[in-house]
Amino acid sequence: MRSLALTALCILALLAPLPAAGQMSFGPQLSFGTDSDFGIGARLVFPLRTEALGLDGVIDGNYFFPGDEAGTNVDWLDGNVNVRMPIPLAEQFQTRIGAGLNVTQVTFDAGGESNSNTEVGLNLLGNLEFPRGAFTPFGEFRVILGGAEQVVLTGGFTLGGRD
Numbered sequence: 001m002r003s004l005a006l007t008a009l010c011i012l013a014l015l016a017p018l019p020a021a022g023q024m025s026f027g028p029q030l031s032f033g034t035d036s037d038f039g040i041g042a043r044l045v046f047p048l049r050t051e052a053l054g055l056d057g058v059i060d061g062n063y064f065f066p067g068d069e070a071g072t073n074v075d076w077l078d079g080n081v082n083v084r085m086p087i088p089l090a091e092q093f094q095t096r097i098g099a100g101l102n103v104t105q106v107t108f109d110a111g112g113e114s115n116s117n118t119e120v121g122l123n124l125l126g127n128l129e130f131p132r133g134a135f136t137p138f139g140e141f142r143v144i145l146g147g148a149e150q151v152v153l154t155g156g157f158t159l160g161g162r163d
Helices: 002-015
Strands: 025-033 037-047 056-064 072-087 094-110 113-129 135-145 150-160
Touching: 025 056, 037 150, 056 094, 056 150, 072 113
Parallel strands: none
Antiparallel strands: 025 037, 025 150, 037 056, 056 072, 072 094, 094 113, 113 135, 135 150
16 A cells, blocks of 8 residues: 555656746645644645646645654654645635645554554645745645545645746
């Protein structure tokens, strides 16, 4: 299952046409998941070559800090590849909806014995951005179906070449 997930991510990365560096934006994010608790991460946003639709791609990752059970250490790492479409609602902010792939690896370490589990799921998301030139604060609501099922709220900002 782990090699299948990594293969899928590599294929998606190879198929996505890379824009010029000035068109991409990158930034930190904080997340909270219903199962994974608090997490920190980063995201890369880039336009896809579909100017008529305004689609963009987002690659992000989070390291979560789930509460450790008595004597058990838990590491929770997730990666996401999503495609988003703008939904024009107001000039002050930009709303987007999207879908994509979530890959989560959870490792449990109890008393020197370690167990790791990798799960693949589908992301459905809604995003709200407040563009301020090259600085863009955002908030995102993401539901993961299948795999590591949970709801994740994410906020942060990106810096870089948004029009």
